[in-house]
Amino acid sequence: MSGVLSGARDSANPLRQLTIGQLRQRTSLKWREYPDDVLPLWVAEMDVPLAEPVARAITDAVARGDTGYTTGTAYPQALAEFAHRRWGWDGLAVERTTLVPDVMHGVVEALRLVTDVGDAVVVNCPVYPPFYDFVTHAGRRIVEAPLGEDLRIDLGALEDAFRQARAGGRPAAYLLCNPHNPTGVLHTAAELAAVAGLADQHGVRVVADEIHAPVVIGGAQFVPYLSVPGAENGLSLMSASKGWNLAGLRGALLIAGPAAAGDLARVPFEASVSTSHLGVIAHTAAFRDGGEWLDAVLTGLDDNRRLLAALLAEHLPVVRYQPGQATYLAWLDCRALGLGDDPASVFLDRGRVALNPGTPFGAGGGGHVRLNLATAPELITEAVRRMAAAVA
Numbered sequence: 001m002s003g004v005l006s007g008a009r010d011s012a013n014p015l016r017q018l019t020i021g022q023l024r025q026r027t028s029l030k031w032r033e034y035p036d037d038v039l040p041l042w043v044a045e046m047d048v049p050l051a052e053p054v055a056r057a058i059t060d061a062v063a064r065g066d067t068g069y070t071t072g073t074a075y076p077q078a079l080a081e082f083a084h085r086r087w088g089w090d091g092l093a094v095e096r097t098t099l100v101p102d103v104m105h106g107v108v109e110a111l112r113l114v115t116d117v118g119d120a121v122v123v124n125c126p127v128y129p130p131f132y133d134f135v136t137h138a139g140r141r142i143v144e145a146p147l148g149e150d151l152r153i154d155l156g157a158l159e160d161a162f163r164q165a166r167a168g169g170r171p172a173a174y175l176l177c178n179p180h181n182p183t184g185v186l187h188t189a190a191e192l193a194a195v196a197g198l199a200d201q202h203g204v205r206v207v208a209d210e211i212h213a214p215v216v217i218g219g220a221q222f223v224p225y226l227s228v229p230g231a232e233n234g235l236s237l238m239s240a241s242k243g244w245n246l247a248g249l250r251g252a253l254l255i256a257g258p259a260a261a262g263d264l265a266r267v268p269f270e271a272s273v274s275t276s277h278l279g280v281i282a283h284t285a286a287f288r289d290g291g292e293w294l295d296a297v298l299t300g301l302d303d304n305r306r307l308l309a310a311l312l313a314e315h316l317p318v319v320r321y322q323p324g325q326a327t328y329l330a331w332l333d334c335r336a337l338g339l340g341d342d343p344a345s346v347f348l349d350r351g352r353v354a355l356n357p358g359t360p361f362g363a364g365g366g367g368h369v370r371l372n373l374a375t376a377p378e379l380i381t382e383a384v385r386r387m388a389a390a391v392a
Contacts, residue, residue, distance in 0.1 A: 011184070014048040015300040016376050023047055025278040028248060034354050039383050044181075046245040046328065046374035051293035054235065054244055060279060070277035076253055076289040079238060084349035085213070090226045096256040097262055099272040099280065102131050103211045103252045106237040107175065108138045109271050110254060112335040113235070113263045115140055115173050116207035120165035122204065124153055125362030126331075128181040128357075131209075132362065135175065141378065142148045143172075151322060151331070153164050153181040155194055155284050174199055176208040178225055179216070182331040182361060182370040184324015186216060189223045196230030206234040211252075212244030212327045214294060217302045220325040226257045233259035240286035240328070243294055245374075251279030297374075305371040308380055315388035328374035331358075335367035337391055344369045351390030353383045 010016035023031055030045040061067065077095040083089045100106030111121060117139035123131050125144045135142055145161035148154040158174075165172035179186045187195075199206050208225035216222045226236050237253035252275075256264040277387065286294075305323040308330055312319050320333035332355075334343040343358035347369065358368030373380065 005212075008270070012296060012304045013300040013303075013362050014051075014297050015046070015048055015304070015374065015391060018047055020379075034348075038348065038352045038354050039379060040149040040354045040357045041372045041375060041379070041383050042370070044242060044329065044372060046152055046246065047376060048245055048297060048374070051244050051286060051290045053289035054195065054246070054282050054285045057281050058104075058249070061278060061281050065231070065283075066277070069273065070275055070280045073097075075099065075251065075280050075284045075287075076255075077289070078284045079253060082214075082287040082291075083224065087222055087224060087227070089224050091224070091227055092255060095256075096258070096261050096264060097253045098267050099275040100237070100252050100254050100267075101271070101274045101276075102247075102250045103209055103237040103241065104134050104237050105161065105246075105271070105274075106254045107131075107207060107209055108134050109267055110235045110237065111135065111138055111140060111173055111175070112264055114207070115171045119170050120172045122158070122161045122165050122172065122272075123362070124158070124180065124366065125175065126182060126365040127177050127362055128209070131175055131177070131361075132360070135364055140173075142362075146179075147183070147185075147194035148283050150170050151185050153187065153191055153195065155191075155198065158195065159198050159202070162204050167201055171205070172203075173205045173207055176206055176225060178208050178210050178304070179212045179222065179324070179326030181212060181327055182356070182368075183322070183326045184329055184331065186220055186222060186325040189228055192225055193228040193230060196225075196228055196234070199234075199247050200230055206231065206237040208234060210236050210238050213238060213240050214240070215298065215301070215328055216326045217298060217305070222326065226255065232257040233265065235260055240283040240290070243291055243297075243391060244282075244286040246279070246286065249265040249279040249282040250276045284307065287327075301373055304328075304375075304377055304380055305330070308371070308373060308384070311381060311384040315384050316391070328372060330373055332369050332371060333367065334369060339367070341366035343367060347387050347390050349390075351386035353386045353390075 356370035358365035
């Protein structure tokens, strides 16, 4: 694979600034899980250098020896200002936030606030696999509400799931993925308001995982769940992790709607004290000063979406792909290839391309793969070439 990225560097596009050799030096999961002959387009890490404002904030903190326990409200203040600039939302109240180690641990804390062990949590499948893992580990049970054929929330299926979850009068929650992972669907204000109405009608509490909120293509608009009518008792998790590639610098915020402030007060102390101080510094800098860098990444991702669609049309025309408006993930329907429930294993074994298999995403995931678009276009081109050769 040497030479795949030769001559590909582009100072204006963070996705084209690193060579394959530089990426191979990384010690994180994406680049160390598979042998060097495998192209890793799977786990949600981006192949980008760190945004300069974030790198500067971290190195300045290290130079000061500022590596103790975190405190203060700089992080939620930075996120509130970002929400105003990007989403036109002024409803993020700093006093209704608390630090949590990361989004999924924050999800668990939120579910513990609104449900008990054995209660049901509704999810829209296919959906991010850790939803299943973390919810089950927390002693709750999953009720699936499958997405529609258009990959959007099916309100009828959601209402049926709410009824099932609330059977016997037990508490229930709805773990909303906004934007949706793996499809990249950006929920509209009308859809989210309908969700809030159904949740209120059936007595279901909504917990929204909004980690991909910053990763939205130009011209599209992210709608925070807590901004829609009827969502006042909702809870949301937000972070700079996906937008600025900060998974290794942990820190997220649990945000409460006006009617959920009392719930937030019950978050245990150990949840917030476990947050990384350097992580909070990094996330704060990203939301406060990382907008220009983020815009460059979003432009590159939009180009990659179009590139992938064109490559699939040319080399794998039976693979169905609906480009999303958000995230840097592509959900590929490979069922027409006749590779069974796990085409990812074929692409890995025969093509040396690592993708996420669809089955862990729940009902509807069989025969699908998830591809990570946050890499150089040359790698996407090579990956599709290998995938096509694997099924030739």
